Every structure is written in structure tokens, then in C-alpha cells.
Amino acid sequence: MKTDTIFYALFQSAPGIFFELMGQSPELAQNYDFRSVEVKQTAFRLDGVMLPERLDGTVYFGEVQFQSDEQLYHRFFAELFLYLKQFPETHDWKGLLIYPRRSLQPKSSRLFEELLAGERVRQVFLDELEAIDRLPLGLGLVKLVVEPEQSAPEKARRLIERARTEEDVGLSRQAIVEFVETIIVYKFTHLSREEIEAMLGLSELKNTRVYQEASEEGAQKRQREIVATILSSRFGNLDQGLLNVVECLANKPSSEFMAALLTDSREALIERFDR
Structure with a gap:
């Protein structure tokens, strides 16, 4: 399941979700552009960077980690500081690390204790977020990625229904439906697109003008x-x-x-x- 692709597409379409995961106001997204950034001399590519419109703004680095990787901190901070070396005019920075569950968090390393213990880096464990129905719509989309298969279809239908009246994530109803459908397709790879649409009740909706x-x-x-x-x-x-x-x-x-x-x-x- 290429979950990082889903997350980066979400952050690019609705950057307010990124800031909600950071514990900050989604309104900050109005002044940011989410993109991948190549660090040329070493051929590194940082897949998730939230760049501010103003030179005195904070640059946010995001990483989605759905597999065990004990070298994650080494890689994340090495690429981050290489970026800061090549862009010394950067005013300030913060980081966001996203895991499906706490067990995938690398073992504590004293090399990065100060960075991880402070306010610069926030680590989010999706399965510890509130239930989808209690979350804002954007965070509900994020939580759907780790929702168990037995409850995912029902939660997905509720998100689609909520999209009729909620527009706080910066996504159109049609875009929300597409993200929900994409997530469910990744979860149920043995089902056809038609079966997915029937599961979510989308067949009738998609026929509307x-x-x-x-x-x-x-x-x-x-x-x-x-x-x-x-x-x-x-x-x-x-x-x-x-x-x-x-x-x-x-x-x-x-x-x-x-x-x-x-x-x-x-x-x-x-x-x-x-x-």
C-alpha cells in the first residue's frame, strides 16, 4: 500500500490537514505550498516540504513512515540539515513524522534526543487519533488509512456523507470522494472498482450531472x-x-x-x- 503517495496528495490538495496534524491552525496553509524538493548536489529528494510564501516563515518537513526503519531519524535529519545547508536563508524549521502505530517508531537514539524532545519535531501515531466521527473531516481522511477493514467501509460512507455539508479542509466534495475511494481501493485490492463503488454507494452519485x-x-x-x-x-x-x-x-x-x-x-x- 503506497500510503505516502496518498498522504502527499492530500497535503498538496489540502495543506491545512498537514497543519492540523502538527497541532496548529489549518489557516496557516494559506501561506504555504507543499512540494517535493531536490537537494541537487547529493541527488536527495525530500518528498514532503511545506514552503512558506514569506522569507521569514517556518519551513516544515514531513515524512510518512509505514514500515519499520531504524535508520529513519538518521535519514530524516541528514536530509533536513542538508537542505538547510543549501538554503541558509531559511528562517526556521519544524518536522512532522507520521506513523500508523507507535510500534514503528525507531528506538530512542541519544543522537537525536534533544531534537525529538523539543517542539521542533512532532510525531503522530494515526491509530491513537480519535475516532473518525469525532475528527475534523480532513483528519478523518487521514485516519481512514489505518481503519480496520471490517469498519473501514462504514467509516468511508460516513465521510462521504459528511462531505455534503462540511468544507473545512479546502477540498471539494468530489475530491473528498476520490480520496476516500482511493484509500478503500488500496485496502481492498481483491475487489474491482465497480465493487468498491457499490460498497461505498457511489454508483448513483457518480451518475449525477x-x-x-x-x-x-x-x-x-x-x-x-x-x-x-x-x-x-x-x-x-x-x-x-x-x-x-x-x-x-x-x-x-x-x-x-x-x-x-x-x-x-x-x-x-x-x-x-x-x-
């Missing part, structure tokens, strides 16, 4: 983000010509343009798609 329109809009948004990321990695900041390419490609299937995105020059892309 409102849901289909929202789903199409969400797909276009994700496509737009993918294209923009590829173009940014190749050409740096996007000028108006490349922004027009992004908008043009948002509605096209990836098979028609992915090769061109990776190989064509800036001028060729604009000539091909900016019409």
Missing part, C-alpha cells in the same frame, strides 16, 4: 498541473506563451502531447499548441 461536471473539471485541473510542472522543469518560469500552451493542453489526452512536452523546443511547443 453535478458529480460528472466536477469530475471533468478536476481532471482538467490535474492535467493542467502536470503540464505546467513539466514545462517549468524544462524552461524555468513560464511566460505567457507557455501558459497558453498549458491551457491548450488541459483538455487533450496525454498520449497526444506527452512526447512533444518532453522533446520539443519552447518555440516548437508554442507553434504546435498555442493556437
Whole structure:
């Protein structure tokens, strides 16, 4: 189960959930951008970094650990401090370590006692969070990841129902449904997508015009983000010509343009798609 992918997608879509896990106000998310950051000289990639918009803001480092790893602290702090070395203008930092249960926490090491005992690093054990029904909607999504199989379908249906009236996580109802469905798919790998939809009562919902329109809009948004990321990695900041390419490609299937995105020059892309 690739749980880290689910968490990082959640944090990117609704960064307020990250701050709720930190024990802080989700309102802080308005000033942050969640992304992965490459530390170039050593080819390290930090998968979860919450970067502030202001230079005097705190940088948050996140790590999701669902397997036993006694070297976790060594790796986490080594990569963290390597980042601080390469970005010395960083004003302040904090860390968030997420485990499904306390037994996966590495054994205490005196090398990191001061860091772990202070307020810089927060360690969260998902099975020790309150029951899903008592948690805010965003944290309920997080807790669903570790919910036992026998109770997960019922809890998932309740989250979907709550999404009708609760919008405090920064996610649309359609996005919440997609996250719930994804989590359940990972839990019940032996079931087909149709069986999952029937389990969660989604078949009727997905046939509604409102849901289909929202789903199409969400797909276009994700496509737009993918294209923009590829173009940014190749050409740096996007000028108006490349922004027009992004908008043009948002509605096209990836098979028609992915090769061109990776190989064509800036001028060729604009000539091909900016019409």
C-alpha cells in the first residue's frame, strides 16, 4: 500500500490537514505550498516540504513512515540539515513524522534526543487519533488509512456523507470522494472498482450531472498541473506563451502531447499548441 503517495496528495490538495496534524491552525496553509524538493548536489529528494510564501516563515518537513526503519531519524535529519545547508536563508524549521502505530517508531537514539524532545519535531501515531466521527473531516481522511477493514467501509460512507455539508479542509466534495475511494481501493485490492463503488454507494452519485461536471473539471485541473510542472522543469518560469500552451493542453489526452512536452523546443511547443 503506497500510503505516502496518498498522504502527499492530500497535503498538496489540502495543506491545512498537514497543519492540523502538527497541532496548529489549518489557516496557516494559506501561506504555504507543499512540494517535493531536490537537494541537487547529493541527488536527495525530500518528498514532503511545506514552503512558506514569506522569507521569514517556518519551513516544515514531513515524512510518512509505514514500515519499520531504524535508520529513519538518521535519514530524516541528514536530509533536513542538508537542505538547510543549501538554503541558509531559511528562517526556521519544524518536522512532522507520521506513523500508523507507535510500534514503528525507531528506538530512542541519544543522537537525536534533544531534537525529538523539543517542539521542533512532532510525531503522530494515526491509530491513537480519535475516532473518525469525532475528527475534523480532513483528519478523518487521514485516519481512514489505518481503519480496520471490517469498519473501514462504514467509516468511508460516513465521510462521504459528511462531505455534503462540511468544507473545512479546502477540498471539494468530489475530491473528498476520490480520496476516500482511493484509500478503500488500496485496502481492498481483491475487489474491482465497480465493487468498491457499490460498497461505498457511489454508483448513483457518480451518475449525477453535478458529480460528472466536477469530475471533468478536476481532471482538467490535474492535467493542467502536470503540464505546467513539466514545462517549468524544462524552461524555468513560464511566460505567457507557455501558459497558453498549458491551457491548450488541459483538455487533450496525454498520449497526444506527452512526447512533444518532453522533446520539443519552447518555440516548437508554442507553434504546435498555442493556437
